[in-house]
Structure formats: C-alpha cells, structure tokens
Amino acid sequence: MAIPLNKHYPDGRRYFRPPTVEATIDELLAQDFATACRRAAIADHGSSEYVPSEALVHLIRDARRRNDEAAMNILLPVLLRRCESNLRTKVSSDLPNAEDIREEILGQFSELFAADGVGSNPDQLDFFEAHFNQAFQGLRIDIVRQEDRRTLNRTFLPLPDENEDESNVDESVLKYFQTAPDQESTFDLQRLLDALQMLPPDERRAVELCHILGYDEESEDHNKRTAATICRVTGRTIRNRLRRATARLSSYKELIQ
Amino acid sequence: MSYMDPQQMSLSDAKYHLALAKPSPDAELLDEMVRRFPEHAADLTEFAIALALDRLGGTEDETFETSSTEISSAISKAMSRFHNRLYAEKKAALSSSEGSVDNPFASMPRSELRTFARAINANLPFVMKLRDRQIREDTMSEGFKRCVTEALEVPHDVVIAHFSALPEVRVDARFKAERKPDPGAKQTFQEAVRSSGLTPEQQEYLLKL
Numbered sequence: 448m449a450i451p452l453n454k455h456y457p458d459g460r461r462y463f464r465p466p467t468v469e470a471t472i473d474e475l476l477a478q479d480f481a482t483a484c485r486r487a488a489i490a491d492h493g494s495s496e497y498v499p500s501e502a503l504v505h506l507i508r509d510a511r512r513r514n515d516e517a518a519m520n521i522l523l524p525v526l527l528r529r530c531e532s533n534l535r536t537k538v539s540s541d542l543p544n545a546e547d548i549r550e551e552i553l554g555q556f557s558e559l560f561a562a563d564g565v566g567s568n569p570d571q572l573d574f575f576e577a578h579f580n581q582a583f584q585g586l587r588i589d590i591v592r593q594e595d596r597r598t599l600n601r602t603f604l605p606l607p608d609e610n611e612d613e614s615n616v617d618e619s620v621l622k623y624f625q626t627a628p629d630q631e632s633t634f635d636l637q638r639l640l641d642a643l644q645m646l647p648p649d650e651r652r653a654v655e656l657c658h659i660l661g662y663d664e665e666s667e668d669h670n671k672r673t674a675a676t677i678c679r680v681t682g683r684t685i686r687n688r689l690r691r692a693t694a695r696l697s698s699y700k701e702l703i704q
Numbered sequence: 705m706s707y708m709d710p711q712q713m714s715l716s717d718a719k720y721h722l723a724l725a726k727p728s729p730d731a732e733l734l735d736e737m738v739r740r741f742p743e744h745a746a747d748l749t750e751f752a753i754a755l756a757l758d759r760l761g762g763t764e765d766e767t768f769e770t771s772s773t774e775i776s777s778a779i780s781k782a783m784s785r786f787h788n789r790l791y792a793e794k795k796a797a798l799s800s801s802e803g804s805v806d807n808p809f810a811s812m813p814r815s816e817l818r819t820f821a822r823a824i825n826a827n828l829p830f831v832m833k834l835r836d837r838q839i840r841e842d843t844m845s846e847g848f849k850r851c852v853t854e855a856l857e858v859p860h861d862v863v864i865a866h867f868s869a870l871p872e873v874r875v876d877a878r879f880k881a882e883r884k885p886d887p888g889a890k891q892t893f894q895e896a897v898r899s900s901g902l903t904p905e906q907q908e909y910l911l912k913l
Contacts, residue, residue, distance in 0.1 A: 561789035660756060
C-alpha cells in the first residue's frame, strides 16, 4: 500500500487518493518497471491498464525517493506530455506570449519533483496525488493570472444613457454567474464571462465578489468580510457599482442576442 | 513550538486548498485562508476569483494524453529545469551531510522531548534513541519520517540528515566509565520500537506508519 499523504484539509482531515488511484498504485508497485512504463504510455482513458495522472505522480515521487534518475527520466516526460496537451487548450493562444507561459508552467511543475521531499514544503506534490487536475489547474491559474495582470483590458463596455428606459435593464443578468449552466445557457455564460473582463475594474470586482464568490455587499457585523470591507468602500458604493455593471452587461447581452 | 499541527500550511498550500477543497472556491473558504495569511489577502482573493471564473467558464479540467511520444521543445526545457534543480538539491544535501549535521532535538529540554513523544504517540526512551541517532534511517518507514518532520517543524532533509548521521553520545550524558562510551551499532526501527518499553498499541501504531 502506498504511504499516506501528509497534507491536511483546512478542517484537519488528511488528503487522500481516490480508491481507484490507490488500487492502480498497488498494481504498478507489484509490476516490473517495464510494465509500468508501457502502461503509463497508454492514452485510452477507458483501458483497464490506463494510469491516472495521480498514480503517475506517485511513481515519479517514488523514483525520486529512491534517487532513481533513470526512472524519472522516462516517467516525467510522459506526465509532462499530458500537461502540455492540457495547456494547449487551457492557456489561450490569444495571450501575447502564450508559449512562454506554457513553458513556465511546465518548468515550475517539473521543479516540484526535483524539490520533492526536501526544503520547507516537502509534501507539496501530495495535492497532485489527491486530485491531479484541480491541483494542476491551481498551478496554471496562479501563473497565468500574473500574465493577465500585465495585459489588463483598457477598453470598457459602454454605460447606457441614464435617461434610457430602465425597463431595458435585465436585472437578472448577474444571476447567470450563480447558476450551473445548462447546455443552452453555456453560450450566454461564456459571452458574459468575456464581457466581465470588459467592465471597469471596480465594477468587475464588485460582481466577482458578490456574484462569483458569494460575498454579501455589506454587513452590520463589523468582523465579517464583505464586498464593502474588501474593497474598503461603503455598501452603497458596492450597490452603485453593481447597478452600473448590470446596466453595461445587460445592454451588451441585448446587443449579442 | 507546536507539534503535529495539521493546520500548518504555507501560502502555496493555501492556494492548493482553494483549488482542491471545494468544487469552486467561495467566500467561506477564502475567508478561512485569509485568516491564516492576512498579509496575502489581496493575492488570495485574486487567485480565488480567477479559479472560480475558470471553473465557471470551463468544462471538466481534464488532462489529455496524446498518442505522440515526441519530446517537444517545451518538455525538453522543463526536463532541463528539472535536472538543474535536482542537481542543486543534491549538491545542497551533500554539503549539508559533509558538514556537521544539525541535531533538531539538541535544544529540546526533557519536558519538550516528552511533549514531542506524546505528539508522535511514543515515549521518552524511544525519543532519546531518535535524538541520539541510534536507529537506522533506512529501516524507518517514510510515513514515520514524515510524522517526525511534521512534529519537529523542520525541513524534511534536516530530519533525514540527522537520522542518517553517525550515532552520538551526548556531551551532557552521565556515565560511570572514565572514557566516553562508544555509541555502538544502530538498531533497526523495528528493534527500537520493540525494545523501548512502548505499549503494544504504540508499537503497532509506529510500525504501521
């Protein structure tokens, strides 16, 4: 049986591998290395011999612990190919230096293996053995958003004329962000997410805090974090920002329909 | 010093928690992380928003295996970074083992050793063996070594280097002979567990780690 993971959830429970991953690791550790390499290269997710990325991470870490550089040289590129394939779809080629960003993500990820078991955070790869896709998504987003910061959008959606008929404002437009999209509304949601990036930063932040993360606009409890305390403004200012964001998004939605 | 604190985490851990602990990060989870790292509140908030938006807009964040076995330029560069970092880590480990090896127990008074013993579900005689490097590192389970690392709150390589070093006799130890005794051969982990007066439950726990 593979050694337990050492990282804990914020509530104190240990992270753990999914049972299918544990079972695959047990199988792989009982097989010879040539079989493990052959299985690692299987692309078909439906194959009974397919090796989930979590198990592949475990094998590479096991080789790292044994200082088996030859095994790492064979297995790590297999995992990196999977990651590269993911990054081709997840890191938009619209970004000015998409290739550099993909390289940076792969580079930082591969260094985690070199530093595994040493330093002040020896178990960081535990997260990748528990839920590979989510952990890799976290790593990707952390690197990509630094790039986003440098390429901030400067063209904002227009604010409709205040004298315009208020009945044209679709008050429910922000609710799209809170409900799980069905097939029909996925298209609208994606367009609204694109439009969100075209809001002025203070309005966008109000929408993100209240309608994406679920913060209250304000609270009478002074110890509670709210959109108002995070943005260091009054609740009224947050509401004004939300109202303007609603007007901009609503007129944009009307335009695209 | 607190022992076995499961809540101990780094900023990067906090980000991974935001990515893993719930299907999508929310205000409650973000507040929990911000309470731990108030100085990084803005960074964590931006990260949580970016993550939530990515999950909202994307489908399952699946990785795909390609049938290609070619090594792209990006993978070559990543492997190169891996090797450079591996070389640096090995060099650092080597220079630390060539020099005098730090004993992470050295500054701990007896009361603190007892607290540590409770934290790893052992007793004082067993912890003395750990302190004096009387147990072979290669016979300890990885789980046990990690457990000690967490309880000591020191880097894992410091713990490994300590256990791997030659056994030591404490300068403040009392002995009847005129000369300092030879520290002698090390015990295996199992021998040490069996011969330290641990309860059967403690023995079973430690051997299963």
